[in-house]
Amino acid sequence: MVITISREFGSGGHSIGMQVAEKLGIPFYDGEIVDEVSKKSGYSPEFIEKQGEYIKKKSTYFNLSIPFKGCYEDPRDKVFHIQKETIIQLAKEGPFVIVGRCGDYILKKEEIPCFNVFIYADDEHRKARVLERYGKNDVDIVKRLEQKDRQRRTYFKYYTDEDWGICKNYHLCLDSGFLEEEKCVKFITRSVRGMIEKNK
Amino acid sequence: MVITISREFGSGGHSIGMQVAEKLGIPFYDGEIVDEVSKKSGYSPEFIEKQGEYIKKKSTYFNLSIPFKGCYEDPRDKVFHIQKETIIQLAKEGPFVIVGRCGDYILKKEEIPCFNVFIYADDEHRKARVLERYGKNDVDIVKRLEQKDRQRRTYFKYYTDEDWGICKNYHLCLDSGFLEEEKCVKFITRSVRGMIEKNK
Numbered sequence: 001m002v003i004t005i006s007r008e009f010g011s012g013g014h015s016i017g018m019q020v021a022e023k024l025g026i027p028f029y030d031g032e033i034v035d036e037v038s039k040k041s042g043y044s045p046e047f048i049e050k051q052g053e054y055i056k057k058k059s060t061y062f063n064l065s066i067p068f069k070g071c072y073e074d075p076r077d078k079v080f081h082i083q084k085e086t087i088i089q090l091a092k093e094g095p096f097v098i099v100g101r102c103g104d105y106i107l108k109k110e111e112i113p114c115f116n117v118f119i120y121a122d123d124e125h126r127k128a129r130v131l132e133r134y135g136k137n138d139v140d141i142v143k144r145l146e147q148k149d150r151q152r153r154t155y156f157k158y159y160t161d162e163d164w165g166i167c168k169n170y171h172l173c174l175d176s177g178f179l180e181e182e183k184c185v186k187f188i189t190r191s192v193r194g195m196i197e198k199n200k
Numbered sequence: 201m202v203i204t205i206s207r208e209f210g211s212g213g214h215s216i217g218m219q220v221a222e223k224l225g226i227p228f229y230d231g232e233i234v235d236e237v238s239k240k241s242g243y244s245p246e247f248i249e250k251q252g253e254y255i256k257k258k259s260t261y262f263n264l265s266i267p268f269k270g271c272y273e274d275p276r277d278k279v280f281h282i283q284k285e286t287i288i289q290l291a292k293e294g295p296f297v298i299v300g301r302c303g304d305y306i307l308k309k310e311e312i313p314c315f316n317v318f319i320y321a322d323d324e325h326r327k328a329r330v331l332e333r334y335g336k337n338d339v340d341i342v343k344r345l346e347q348k349d350r351q352r353r354t355y356f357k358y359y360t361d362e363d364w365g366i367c368k369n370y371h372l373c374l375d376s377g378f379l380e381e382e383k384c385v386k387f388i389t390r391s392v393r394g395m396i397e398k399n400k
Contacts, residue, residue: 035339115378165367167318173373178315183394187387194383 001113002091003192004103006156006164009148010126010133012098012176012184013119019185021097024192030099033086039141041082043075048083051076053155054102080159098197104169105160115195117188118170125177202291202314203392206356206364209348210326210333212376212384213319215297219385221297225390230299233286241282243275248283251276253300253355269387280359288312300352304369305360315395317388318373319366325377 003020013031021028031049038045082108090096091112101130104116121129127141139147156164167173172191174184203220207213214230221228231249238245284306290296291312304316321329327341339347349395356364367373372391 052310118373120367167320167365167367167370167373167375170367170373171366171375171378173318173370175367175371179391179394183391190386191379191383192378 001192001195002103002107002112002124002193003097003188004096004107004116005097005099005119006104006117006170007099007119008126008165009119009145009152010130011119011121012181015107016176016184016188017097017099017180018121019181019190020188023185024095024097026094027096028099029090033083033101034100035077036086037082038151040086043079047075048079051079051104053152064090064095102156102159105162115172115188115192116170118165118167118173119176119179119184120165120173126162201295201392201394202303202307202312203295203297203388204307204314204316204372205297205299205319206304206317207299207319208326208365209320209345209352210319210330211319212329212381216319216376216381216384217297217299219381220388220392223385223389224295224297226294227296228299229290229296233298233301234281236277236286237282240286241278243279247275248279251279253352281303302356302359305362307357315372315388316370318367318370319376319384320365320373321375321377352359 001026003017005013005017005020007016017030018028034045034048037043037048041048043051080102083101086102087097087098087103087106088110090098091107091110091114104114107114108116123142123145126145130141137144153164156162162169172187172189175182179187203224204219205213205217205220207216217230218228234245234248237243237248241248242249280302282296283301287298287301287303287306288310290298291307291310291314307314308316323342324344326345330344331341353364356362362369362378372387374387376384379387
């Protein structure tokens with residue numbers, strides 16, 4: 001079973017996912033996917049990091065290219081496609097934890113068993129975490145949160161046609177600001193272990 | 201602290217809430233609120249049961265009555281208002297578990313500390329539960345689920361102006377079909393106990 005972790009920026013989803021993978025003794029994929037997609041696509045890791053989860057809006061050029069489908073592929077779509085194939089391939093090889101990248105949607109569509117988790121938090125906790133982890137920059141912290149949320153939401157909507165952060169899309173949704181990281185890790189690992197026991 | 205449980209029809213939220221209250225040794229309110237509101241409003245428990253959580257749409261008569269505010273109060277609004285006051289009053293007296301009735305929204309607005317949980321499940325689990333609990337009737341099971349969902353969603357939207365089933369409105373969201381009732385009860389009680397420990 002694959003554990004997919006979708007998360008708000010600054011909610012600690014990356015750290016929670018890493019701890020879950022460690023506790024369960026299975027691989028953890030976040031940046032590792034970027035390297036894999038870079039090798040397969042030829043695009044640089046920096047480009048994939050930027051395009052593989054965030055989207056502002058599709059360009060006019062992309063829309064104009066639709067009638068000539070096959071002649072031109074938007075690099076962002078190419079990255080999404082290779083990323084998708086990489087995730088599916090990995091899921092066929094064994095269990096792992098993956099953070100973001102529409103992993104939940106991609107695996108659900110392929111009918112690959114997965115446990116989908118969403119991690120979020122109130123703005124106060126997120127602001128504190130972002131400042132602690134990445135430090136200040138020129139952009140106001142509130143704007144940074146809004147911008148990343150909007151870009152991830154748009155990316156998810158564009159490639160899945162579903163809304164981000166709707167309970168029904170996940171099996172477990174955790175407010176990491178309220179529950180704290182440690183409890184989130186415990187709830188996820190206990191859920192997974194419970195399911196393994198049940199399916200024995 | 202008050203524990204509010206919002207739930208989809210057929211997700212087992214009532215049963216989960218009851219078990220949580222029992223484990224924590226605190227009162228459980230669902231039908232009990234109906235009796236209290238009935239006493240205060242003069243409306244029958246049956247009327248309150250029907251109007252206190254479900255709404256189809258506000259009548260034209262209600263809309264026409266807005267210019268004469270004070271002269272006429274829609275019975276549904278009266279029920280909501282008394283229900284709201286009852287919940288706030290109870291929250292001032294001590295901790296409890298409450299199911300539905302916009303409890304989460306009402307207490308958040310009053311800045312009363314509460315732990316908000318959302319329980320949902322996939323349609324297959326919900327159908328099985330509804331048939332087991334309430335049996336068949338003339339209406340097709342899929343339609344029954346859709347109807348109740350729509351009425352609860354509309355009621356919540358009307359009185360809170362917020363969307364139902366959005367992760368951010370809750371601290372913990374649990375798919376009871378996937379996780380099973382027992383695990384849901386455990387996660388809620390552990391979260392509450394953890395918070396009690398932390399605040400000691």
